[in-house]
Amino acid sequence: MPRLEEITPDNVSAAVDIKVGPEQEAFVAPVVTSLAEAYASRRTAWPRLVYDDDRAVAFVMGNFDPDNETEAFRCGIWRLNVDRAEQGKGYGRFAVLAFCEEARRRGHRRVTVLWEQGEGGPEAFYLRLGFRPTGEVLFGETVGELLL
Template sequence: MSAHTLSPTLSLAELTPGNIDAALALRVRPGQEHLVSSVAKSLAEAYVHGEAAWPRLIMDGERPVGFVMAFFDLVFYPDRPGERPRSGLWRLLVDGQAQHGGYGRFAVEQVCAEIRRRGGTRATVTYHPGDSGPAGFYARLGFRETGETSGEQAVAELELAP
């Protein structure tokens, strides 16, 4: 069952001058900092990538509980022949006090819906492999590792049903 079914108050919100401080205050649990970049770094990357980046706050009613950033039709390695544009999940950070509430699943579902809305048929994600990382979370959502790496991160994809 999706988090949206569990809590009808979930939404994604654009970042604004009124909610930027709340976004920057989001933190993962101690010991998870190596798994995901900060919201500040993510927003800097969104700024330099322009319209290809899609940063959003994960909201439960009026309360920010996380941050998600998607990317659309980016070619990550233009120096690789045959590199195809990809769309997918760039960052997912659920605040340490809000983890295990279905917020991550909701955010991934919303990113996949946006990719489909834009005509995409596949969602890509990268993550730090290993027991303490999110590989199991993404596998439960249907993502399958491609065997590729992006830096030190594993690459996984999900075929999206129309």
């Protein structure tokens, strides 16, 4: 059963070592960039590692910013990187559901995610998990929402 861990000095290199496939790099920033952004926006970023036993298999970063003027940035998944060798095993779904659980715990009833359209992109994954496009496009990306 996978679990979430906070980022610590002991696991930060394992986090940075998580790599998506080369053809997927256009769809998500590297973990090292996300961690730098998390450091810069400590107040809102929610970065976590997904572990299965002793293996770090995925990285997820949420954002909780209830006062943001843009609704899509109030409670959402900012990044999701499942290691290329660990894809297709349910870890992406686990990470999204774990984020949703945290969102619910904080009193949110709606989570959003932005994805880039394109072959090899994550659209089908998010649709499979129940996200629906809101019709908005932000920074060229499709906005998807899931009601909790």
